[in-house]
Amino acid sequence: MNIETWFLVIYFVAMAGIGVWTLKIGSKGSEGYLLGGRSLGAAVTALRLQSSSMSGYMFLGAGSLAYTKGYFSLWYAMGDIGGGVLNLSILGRRMRKLSQILGSLTSIEYLEHRYPSKWIRAIAAPVAVFCIFFYVMSQFIAGGRGLEMVTGIPYAWALLIAVGVIVFYTFLGGYLAVAYTDFVQAIIMLIGMVWILIACLQAVGGLTAGNEGVGQINPNLLTMWGPDGLESVQWGVIVGAVLVFSIGYMGWPHVNVSHMAMKRPSVARRASLYATGFNLLFIPAPYIVGIMALVLLPTLDNPELAVFEVADAVLPDFAVGIVMAGIMAAIMSTADALLLQSGTIASQDLFQRFYKKNMSDQQSVWVSRFTVLILATIGYFVAVNDPPAVAEVVIFSTTVLGAAFVPVYIAAAWWKKANVPGAIWSMIAGTVSSVVWQLTGLVDVTGVDPMGVGIVCSTLALILVSLATQRSHPVPAHVLEAMKETDKIGAIPAHMLTGQNDSLAGQVPKNA
């Protein structure tokens, strides 16, 4: 085994060890451990959010986009950098307060409480699981490709090992371990990525020399208009590229649930600063490395491996091992979080809600376990037989989630006239239009990105249907009251709001 593989093995064993150790402590029934309240600070919250939402894509997809499209790929980076702040600013405080008043525990349950109908959950939960599955699959592929490159074992076996480790970790890891390893993983990712970037820039003789090298291959790669230049630019695709990751985040149930878990609005503000700082340092790096890979490795067979191959070429062996462990850590933390989220949606939002209301705790856990195993098995077979490109899968699932959920999440917090039929038709219109637009190849024909089409369709459906059905389906009084409470916060002096407990809003006596 080479030194890189040794680092990976040590990393996997360490992660599994933490999981088993956590399980052992949990088995002893330590009350302080099991039920003790935790309060993660803004830095940990922000970095966990970032590390669990952009890992596999950043190390494979971003490098691939940059390798094939040059500086055009930075449109995606721009959206990604601003995504965290936009999400926390638009949804953060309001969603946190409204969900507290309505008593919601999950982000899909929040939608059902805001738009009270079982159909909301019946539509939202499968769409979420469907998209999460694709996202998890992209992490599997990323893990498999990374292992294949480092260890040299065939892709099918590398993928099997990656999926096995991810599922094993999902089953055995403990919450505390996950919370803090996510934070550590974010730092490892950042250090690894910046290390690759610095070594890469040294290898090409600096950014200017690297750009000159790229310009000799194709001068258009140095522009933001793509390899074919300004004449062939598709503005709809550019708008979509910025939209995908900037507002697409607001449609991710597993990201939005973090708003509901925030302790105070001030955490959101600070977290957005940390998230932006992390994004500014981390996100441009894989894109620049991908562009510089054109100079260092101009004949790459698989552009997805651009970042991995550059790391292999410019870093010493031991450093490649450390960086690879960091990359695998990032991939695992994302896949692990998403698999658990899909298991929770299947057991709580689908099975218990629609099939067996009085499901026992053990049955609920087994539904989650089976869901994780089924998704992992299907994901493995799809990924091993005809693996799609990681960037395509991630962009597709983000597009569908964004088109389906962004308008309903925003309107839930901001628009008092948004009602049940409007929300149902918005989710259907967003999902169907974006999927059809993507699968029928209308993107190439029209030059318009499916994200833009999906968002327009779902927003129009929400507005038109809500307005047309105001009389037949009015927004319930208790929801309006809760939204009024959510609005009120602006009029109160900021110093008085510090430390306010919004969940007490429902306990104010009528005559107070």
Place this chain on the structure above:
Amino acid sequence: MDPHVTAAEALAVFQRKLPDALAAVQAVHHPFWWAGFDVRTRGFFRRSASGPGQRMEVLVNAVSGRGMIADFTPCGVAVAPEEWLSLIGEQSGPLPTQDEAERTARSLARAKVVRTVKLGMGVEITPTGGLRGVLKPNWIVSGGNARHQATILVDGLDGSHYIVRVDKVGRS
């Protein structure tokens, strides 16, 4: 239920928000359901839990249906059921049924434990008796200083607060 926060402490909370304020404190109550559970966990490869398990108390708001885990066992003086029901009767909008409240309490307990131990561990949650109606104590504090008039609700159990209204005092 007996309050854990006194009227003087509630007034202090108010005065921290509005320095030099004069205010009146009034005790109020909010109806809650209280459920107790015995939580036991076991390893992935074990058939049954070992050890005595641990007690978990959950309070579910009888109006909003929102649950919270309490780190104490509620205690206090028993009141007539009519008092609890009359507070419920004052509320508008749909109220959670007893079944729903029980499910909320149970899923909150499960969510808390499962979130901690994830999928690898077995969890056994056993109710230790049915739901009981309790009146949770709170304090309404109203008053003001030279700049603001305000009313806030102070949680009688943990001292956290919620601002009901704030008005600027007009200048003459």
